[in-house]
Amino acid sequence: MNALILAAGLGTRLRPFTDTMPKALVPIAGRPMLEHQILRLKAAGFDHVVVNVHHFGQQIIDFIQANHSFGIHIDISDECGQLLDTGGAVRQAAVFFRDSDEPILIHNVDIFSNAPLATLYAEHRDEDAARASLVVSKRDTSRYLAFDEERRLVGWKNVRTGEVKTPFPHLRPALEALTYSPQPHGEGLSLYAFSGIHVISPSLIPALEPYGEAFSIIDFYLSAAAAGDILSVSPPDFRLVDAGKPEALPLAAELL
Numbered sequence: 631m632n633a634l635i636l637a638a639g640l641g642t643r644l645r646p647f648t649d650t651m652p653k654a655l656v657p658i659a660g661r662p663m664l665e666h667q668i669l670r671l672k673a674a675g676f677d678h679v680v681v682n683v684h685h686f687g688q689q690i691i692d693f694i695q696a697n698h699s700f701g702i703h704i705d706i707s708d709e710c711g712q713l714l715d716t717g718g719a720v721r722q723a724a725v726f727f728r729d730s731d732e733p734i735l736i737h738n739v740d741i742f743s744n745a746p747l748a749t750l751y752a753e754h755r756d757e758d759a760a761r762a763s764l765v766v767s768k769r770d771t772s773r774y775l776a777f778d779e780e781r782r783l784v785g786w787k788n789v790r791t792g793e794v795k796t797p798f799p800h801l802r803p804a805l806e807a808l809t810y811s812p813q814p815h816g817e818g819l820s821l822y823a824f825s826g827i828h829v830i831s832p833s834l835i836p837a838l839e840p841y842g843e844a845f846s847i848i849d850f851y852l853s854a855a856a857a858g859d860i861l862s863v864s865p866p867d868f869r870l871v872d873a874g875k876p877e878a879l880p881l882a883a884e885l886l
Contacts, residue, residue, distance in 0.1 A: 631676040631751060632732050634723050635667050636716060636826075637739040638684035638709045643875045652686040653691060653874070654739045659883040663873060664690065664739055666886065668700050674748040676735065680723045682707040682714075716847035720830070721838040725818070738826035742882040743870040745827055750863060754829040761858045762830045762851060766822035767868050768812045775823035775862070776805055783851060783860040787821060795849070797856035803844055822862055824848070825870055834858075 643652030648656065654664035664681070666699060679702060683690045694704055699791050707723040714722055720736060727734055745765055754763040764783065766886055776785035776796070782798045785796035785805045794805045801819070810821045828847075837854055851860050873882040 631674075631735070631748075631825075632678050632680075632730055633671050633676045633735040633737060633773070634680045634682070634707075635664065635737055635739050636682055636719055637664055637690060638682040638687070638713060638719060639740075640685045640713075641740075641874070647876070648685065650651075650686075650717050652683070654681075654690055655686075656873075656879070658742075658873060658879055659886050662693065663742075663882075664693070665697070665700075665737055666742070667737060668702075669736075670748065671737070672700060672702050673861065674751075676702070676747070676751075678703045678705075678727070678730070680705045680707050680726045682709055682719045682723055684709040684713050687812060693858075705815055712843065714844045717838065717841060717845040717850045718843050720847060721835075721841065721843075721845075724835045724838065727832070730824070733829050733831050735829045736827070739875045740872060741826040741870065742873055743825065743827065743868065744885070744886050745825070745865050745868060745870075747827075750827070750865070751829055753863070754831070757861070761834045761854060762828060762860045763863045764851070764860065765825040765827040765868075766862045766864055767825060767870060768864075769823045770810075771823045773823075774810060775824050776808065776819050776821055777820055777862045781862045783855040783862065784819065786852060789821070795852055797852055822864070825868075 637654035641648035644653055655662040705726045733754050770789045773788050779785050784801055787794050808819055871882045871885050
């Protein structure tokens with residue numbers, strides 16, 4: 631089972647911690663957040679993990695080596711020369727999975743949740759139509775993904791600015807008029823917040839190539855949605871903490 635942990639970010643929201651260390655090594659409940667993510671993936675059955683690095687990248691490499699890769703196969707996708715954004719990070723890291731026909735679970739290092747990772751991975755693998763499965767939830771934010779009644783990605787909306795992106799021009803008026811509701815998915819279009827957890831099929835990897843080095847994975851997913859199914863997944867009783875800010879660290883510890 632393959633996974634990519636996105637750990638290359640600058641962690642500007644976590645200053646002053648990240649003035650001297652990468653975000654991935656900021657401690658939560660006595661352990662670096664990266665360690666929590668690796669051990670959780672390992673417990674779920676993932677045996678091949680790639681970690682991308684940039685900000686204080688050598689500290690992450692030294693940490694993984696000092697812990698003997700936690701008993702699994704861990705590769706480093708080095709972005710120390712240039713941050714590649716999520717899309718570019720996936721494109722570069724995909725080379726480590728080129729000999730595998732298994733999906734890749736992608737997980738932000740600072741996202742803590744009760745998502746059933748092994749189940750999400752297995753369900754994506756068994757759902758033939760899905761080229762990518764995006765874990766989403768109903769929560770307040772400013773930027774949302776829009777899905778139709780069949781769980782297919784159809785657009786993106788910033789509810790504060792009104793900006794809309796969609797590969798389906800006929801849906802633009804509906805998206806422009808669409809407002810966020812905390813109610814479960816019903817008929818028509820609905821807005822969901824992306825969790826930073828997603829699973830992609832190997833068949834989607836070649837489509838990343840034309841995008842160059844640094845690019846948004848959301849823009850890529852919107853483009854791919856026009857050619858194939860990019861589906862939403864909403865785990866039951868889903869809880870999530872974005873530990874990217876100092877005030878969220880105790881909440882992540884409580885969730886752990």
